[in-house]
Amino acid sequence: MTLQQTTERAAAEPRTPGRDPAPLLPDRRPARVLGTPAADAVDPALLRELHRHLVVGRRFNEQATALTRQGRLAVYPSSRGQEACQVAAALALRPRDWLFPTYRDTLAVVARGVDPVETLTLLRGDWHTGYDPVEHRVAPLCTPLATHLPHAVGLAHAARLSGDDLVALALTGDGGTSEGDFHEALTFAGVTRAPVVFLVQNNGYAISVPLAKQTAAPTLAHKGVGYGVPGVQVDGNDVVAVHGVLSAAVERARSGGGPTLVEALTYRLDAHTNADDAARYRSEDEVE
Ligand SMILES: Cc1ncc(C[n+]2csc(CCOP(=O)(O)OP(=O)(O)O)c2C)c(N)n1
């Protein structure tokens, strides 16, 4: 067979499922609730709950950063500015669901109900993760980028095979989406339609690398289409919108609708960690 014949045959017999990509693409604008008419319909009890966790979260970030200055904590990757994503992620889950956090997601773990002291054990330099992952259904805070994403997919897939309706919510950063493990996790999740939700907190930076040097993708939510996974963009500083988008994605996964990739647009107000000097790669004007 000539090369031309091979090409013609391949074109005549597409090997891909040929799914319509349009429903998988994110909307042109990130989802928002606060400041829109939709905000009037939000349950006041939910608003109070979200606000309570936001206030505790901001305080937690300040206190943990202070502990590093006192030499009582080895390292702290502050999530100041990203509290809405963290709180919404924890509150979108039911008790039986699983959370897969990164090193920056201590607030999500605290909002899930883990003792704050236990949450900081690993960052204090201890050799174990501090809390019991099985008791809390929270995987260890994961420092290697994206290695926890295939774990989340595997757990979710296994649960579904055994008739359990739990959902896994896996958190990652913008930089994490460049990792091979992100690719493998999304591939496996898409093919198996595992009940897993990926939340990418796009805070603009992977340490000193800005998003523009990280990817040429139109948005990180667009990455989902290549895996057959719908992508959704949300204002990551709008706690009600993030909570709404994640809750819908979690319940869709629970009812057999498959995985979702959510990109939350947010900003890391503090340095990468207490060991980083962010002034070396971004201006005060930008932070302001
Ligand atoms: C596999 C791997 N490679 C490199 C690192 C070093 N590293 C730690 S954090 C980080 C940047 C991650 O950026 P992002 O995913 O955007 O998360 P953020 O820190 O902004 O929350 C890098 C490269 C690592 N932890 N793991």
Ligand SMILES: [Mg+2]
């Ligand atoms: Mg980042």
